[in-house]
Amino acid sequence: MSMLTATERAEIRGMARELAHRELAPRAAALDAGGQDVLAECWSLLAELGLDRALLDEEHGGSGLGVLDLLDTIEELAVGDGAVAMCVLLCNAALAMLADEQLADVPAGARWALVPAALGTELTISDGQLDGRWPVRWARTAPTGSSSSSTAPSPRRRRPALAQPA
Amino acid sequence: MGLRAAPAASVELAGVDYVPAPGGSGAQSAAVSVARAPALLRAGTAAIAHGIARRSYQMALEYAHARQQGGVAIIEHDAVSDMLSAMAVRLACWPQITADPAGVALEEAQALAVKIAATDAAVASTTDAVQVFGGVGYMVGTGIEKLMRDAKYCQLFPEPNWVAHNELIRSERRPSAVKAGAP
Numbered sequence: 001m002s003m004l005t006a007t008e009r010a011e012i013r014g015m016a017r018e019l020a021h022r023e024l025a026p027r028a029a030a031l032d033a034g035g036q037d038v039l040a041e042c043w044s045l046l047a048e049l050g051l052d053r054a055l056l057d058e059e060h061g062g063s064g065l066g067v068l069d070l071l072d073t074i075e076e077l078a079v080g081d082g083a084v085a086m087c088v089l090l091c092n093a094a095l096a097m098l099a100d101e102q103l104a105d106v107p108a109g110a111r112w113a114l115v116p117a118a119l120g121t122e123l124t125i126s127d128g129q130l131d132g133r134w135p136v137r138w139a140r141t142a143p144t145g146s147s148s149s150s151t152a153p154s155p156r157r158r159r160p161a162l163a164q165p166a
Numbered sequence: 167m168g169l170r171a172a173p174a175a176s177v178e179l180a181g182v183d184y185v186p187a188p189g190g191s192g193a194q195s196a197a198v199s200v201a202r203a204p205a206l207l208r209a210g211t212a213a214i215a216h217g218i219a220r221r222s223y224q225m226a227l228e229y230a231h232a233r234q235q236g237g238v239a240i241i242e243h244d245a246v247s248d249m250l251s252a253m254a255v256r257l258a259c260w261p262q263i264t265a266d267p268a269g270v271a272l273e274e275a276q277a278l279a280v281k282i283a284a285t286d287a288a289v290a291s292t293t294d295a296v297q298v299f300g301g302v303g304y305m306v307g308t309g310i311e312k313l314m315r316d317a318k319y320c321q322l323f324p325e326p327n328w329v330a331h332n333e334l335i336r337s338e339r340r341p342s343a344v345k346a347g348a349p
Contacts, residue, residue, distance in 0.1 A: 025221075028309060028312065029306075029309060029312075031170065031171035032170050032171070032309075032312050033170070034170045034171065035171070036171075038171070039171045066265070067206060067209075067265050067272060068263065068264075068265050070210075071209055071210060071212075071213040071263060072213070074210055074213045074214060074217070075213040075214070075216050075217040075220075076217065077217065078213065078214040078215075078216070078217025078218055078221075079217045079218075079220050079221045079224075080221075081171065082168070082169050082214050082217065082218050082313075082316040082317075082319075082320070083168075083169035083170060083171035083172040083316070084171060084172075085213075085214045085217060086169050086172040086211075086214055086323075087171070087172050089206075089207065089210035089211070089213075089214065090172070090207075092206075093203050093206050093207055093210070096203070096206075097203060
């Protein structure tokens with residue numbers, strides 16, 4: 001539950017708006033070119049502000065935002081660059097699924113995403129730019145995507161887990 | 167196509183042997199739980215789409231004031247001002263997302279509906295923005311075509327909107343007043 005005051009919420013939204021205007025929008029073309037180095041630069045700025053784990057409380061390095069606060073922040077970031085905003089959304093959704101004892105092992109500033117996998121599995125990921133084998137660190141059962149649709153099979157419907165570059 | 171800094175990739179799994187993770191249903195310290203993740207992803211995608219639509223409107227409005235054609239700024243041409251007006255209306259009609267009093271739970275059907283509405287509006291607005299820019303809008307250097315691609319991505323994540331429509335309707339309970347076989 002968000003314990004922030006209205007003033008604090010407005011400050012966070014303003015901070016995200018400023019970051020989008022000053023840091024993200026000027027880099028939008030480079031981000032669109034798939035520049036992972038540029039994304040890493042942006043991500044370090046976001047991590048400094050605690051937006052990579054905004055939903056977590058301060059004890060776990062987060063900002064203690066509520067869901068609606070996070071949505072406001074993501075919208076402001078998307079004005080600068082939608083892909084960075086999507087990374088923030090996915091990272092927060094992934095970390096919010098971990099139990100507290102697992103969060104203790106999560107290094108600050110890393111980017112996380114949900115993938116369908118299980119503990120002990122090695123993922124081979126290739127999209128023409130990114131090649132590597134990622135170890136699956138934790139598995140959580142969680143439906144995402146078309147979990148109840150019979151018309152659109154999705155790998156997301158089973159056993160997502162968290163993966164991070166080795 | 168869009169959101170290229172957040173690349174999607176094929177994932178190949180080998181030797182999958184599911185081992186249940188310890189713990190309960192998500193971080194006790196976080197504002198959401200596992201069961202609420204789908205609604206968070208959908209509402210978040212809607213927020214991203216709205217941000218993209220805002221950016222496209224800002225850029226199109228600025229360009230329409232600066233670009234001269236026929237001796238006047240192109241915003242003076244009805245065809246252009248109509249498109250800008252339509253974009254402004256879509257932004258003004260952004261449906262506010264609500265949560266429970268604790269600020270934790272998003273309602274699933276509402277998240278689906280907002281995601282559909284926001285992403286459809288973003289695709290329409292970014293398409294209009296490209297049109298306002300004219301031939302230049304089709305070129306990469308302006309950055310306006312990127313917004314159209316990004317908006318299209320949002321229409322397809324975490325599921326295509328036509329699937330979201332199906333899920334939304336299936337989640338609705340059948341009205342008790344409607345009898346089977348009634349038109």
